[in-house]
Amino acid sequence: MHERTYLDHNATAPIRPEARAALMDALDATGNGSAVHGEGRGARATIEAARAKVAALVGADARGVVFTAGGTEADTLALTPDFFRGEERLGCDVLITSAVEHAAVLRGHRFPVEQVDVLAVDSRGRVELEELDVALAHHAEAGRRALVSVMLANNETGVIQPLAEVARRAHAHGALVHTDAVQAAGRIPVSMRALGVDLMSLSAHKIGGAPGSGALVIADPDLRPAPVFSGGGQERGRRAGSENIPSIAAFGAAAASAGSAVEDEVVRIDALRERLESALRCEFPELVLLVGDVERLPNTSCVALPGVPAENLVIALDLAGVAASAGAACSSGKVTASHVLSAMGVPERIARSAIRLSFGWSSGEEDVDRALGAFRRVWPGLLRRARAA
CATH class of the missing domain: 3.40.640.10 (Type I PLP-dependent aspartate aminotransferase-like (Major domain))
Known part of the structure; x- marks a missing residue:
């Protein structure tokens, strides 16, 4: 496997x-x-x-x-x-x-x-x-x-x-x-x-x-x-x-365990997230990074591929070996429109395409590598279908 x-x-x-x-x-x-x-x-x-x-x-x-x-x-x-x-x-x-x-x-x-x-x-x-x-x-x-x-x-x-x-x-x-x-x-x-x-x-x-x-x-x-x-x-x-x-x-x-290492983990996890976000922005200019310019948790990225339903991107990443989430998936098991992004005034086309990537204590550099590899495999096909729609 x-x-x-x-x-x-x-x-x-x-x-x-x-x-x-x-x-x-x-x-x-x-x-x-x-x-x-x-x-x-x-x-x-x-x-x-x-x-x-x-x-x-x-x-x-x-x-x-x-x-x-x-x-x-x-x-x-x-x-x-x-x-x-x-x-x-x-x-x-x-x-x-x-x-x-x-x-x-x-x-x-x-x-x-x-x-x-x-x-x-x-x-x-x-x-x-x-x-x-x-x-x-x-x-x-x-x-x-x-x-x-x-x-x-x-x-x-x-x-x-x-x-x-x-x-x-x-x-x-x-x-x-x-x-x-x-x-x-x-x-x-x-x-x-x-x-x-x-x-x-x-x-x-x-x-x-x-x-x-x-x-x-x-x-x-x-x-x-x-x-x-x-x-x-x-x-x-x-x-x-x-x-x-x-x-x-x-x-x-x-x-x-979390409390004893929290200050070091903030630095370590933030570096992982920054590496992932920087590479995604560089390689995929169509990607939208939401709230990248405001104080936020060091582990959380919210990104979107406008025109591609979030569920499609989550499923494609899952098939490529990456577990991500979107919308209210944590409470319903389904991807639904985000009330959070709607309250922020995010355009619906972007809000319905947004997914969440969140690191944690078990994350490492290899996770960034595999995530980037998965995006490289699934992004072109998703983008083609979005442009053809």
Whole structure:
């Protein structure tokens, strides 16, 4: 079988060796983390060790880490009108978010539709701060408290949002701030304290952990969002159900591995992406590189061959041994029009041709070589068909 190159880390990353080892060790152990006997205490120790490692990855207090089944559940847990500190209710009357958020935020919140404001973004996909100011002032004047949710980095384009400034402006109006940092954590240095956000969603499998684990990190450990479902008192009463200890253990190991190398990895991965993009621009003048002139994740490229449906390019690359992605493929298994690119005002002919190439911890120079070879094989035929259409 021919070697393949995997350029879809933003969808899911290969499991790291450290995470695999932690997963297998936890599978071999027995014990419920809520039990008081020796096996239960061992399970609890595994959970708490992982909690500390996840907190360290994003510069947070371990007491604020709530383990979930993934990033989607973490978003849903965070995006509620009802927060509590002890018995005191800290209600939010409106959700303010951006047009380029992941579907887990745009469709996964627990606010009535009429209590949601969706902010426009500029041509590079960054939230319009002036529009945020207007929305915050409008709701504050009406006596409404807002919950603002803006992602740290976009899953399709890699564009990094001015999140610290979003948080500063939101807090000036008494709002709470949530960020979906699923794509950013472990790929760039992330400090929850420096960003000034109140809630942050994470996902294990994006950084080389096992599927089935994520986390909502809460800056104030005493702040409690209304649970999604009720049951036992796990996770300090914030998320009912016995913890998925093997996946949590793997999450902790992946977080420690990613965090220890993140600064070096930023340089290494950025060099891979730059080499790929430079060669593609040089060899294929018809190629459009989207958001190449704005701060973005070092691992993510969004490119298009106008007139060629993204699905055709993804399939052609797959047959040539390269795994890439497009549109909302990570959530539906199908290639659909990108709401992100549409919100940015990208012409439909380009938006429907855009694909995503994303590197990660397992990527190397050979992946760039194989990707370029695949493009050289498939591009001429795709271009001929596009010109003939």
